Amino acid sequence: MNKPVAVSISLVLALALTNAPVNALEFKGLWQPGAMVVGQTDPEAQVYFQGQLVAVTGEGQFVAGLGRDASGTVQVKVVIDGEEQIFNYPVLAREYQTQRVDGVPQNTVTPPKEVLARIRKETALVGQARADSNSRTDFFRGFIRPLEGPISGVYGSQRIYNGVPKRPHYGLDIARPVGTLVQMPAAGIVKLAYDDMYYSGGTLIVDHGYGISSTFIHLSEILVEEGAYVEQGEDVARVGAGGRATGPHLDWRMNWFKVRLDPALVMEFFSLSRTDPKSP
Ligand SMILES: [Zn+2]
Known part of the structure; x- marks a missing residue:
């Protein structure tokens, strides 16, 4: 014992x-x-x-x-x-900023009635993709940043889009030009690869194991297929600006099952330098 x-x-x-x-x-x-x-x-x-x-x-x-x-x-x-x-x-206290984002397509702030069924369907697909998880353990070794670049949005901020208060922002936004390659922060299994969601554009969800998943949104291109195993550091997608976005950036989200985590906090405690060996 x-x-x-x-x-x-x-x-x-x-x-x-x-x-x-x-x-x-x-x-x-x-x-x-x-x-x-x-x-x-x-x-x-x-x-x-x-x-x-x-x-x-x-x-x-x-x-x-x-x-x-x-x-x-x-x-x-x-x-x-x-x-x-x-x-x-x-639990330690934490405060969040308010961020005003102007210039997003107005139909992503006040969606027309005819897209509500589409939005519901896409929300359900995302929920399903995070509902179960595999038993890979390699993510315990640590994560790498999927992309280097200026941070243009942070986790938790209260978002006001075109003057309308909306739900908080849950991702870490990294601004880079359309087409920039995005790498996998940790190995995993592709749970969702969807070219064009209403709010999130090209959307990729990878299950790292034990409920931990990464979601990339606003992608212009997804290079991997559902069910595929992807390695840490593998090119999996390209930056885009689809959905509710003002310009090209990667929005990286992390979850523990349904619970939304802060990728910046994860990297604070679990970052693995890209030069570190991948196995012990
Ligand atoms: Zn974002």
């Missing part, structure tokens, strides 16, 4: 009580809105995050995420050999 844990986690930000009867529960990442947090426990453990059972890898790793408006405390329950331990962590 106390076997050493082989894991490349360098930054341990929270430790369980030292008198715990189970292996120490360790986390990488901070409990803050939009965060992806990776936990390390005994491979035999059952882990419940906010009361929900989460999958644990053969090395005892698990992942969870907090949404934009998370607050209060987070509860992690670990059960090993019927012995139960509960850990509570306060």
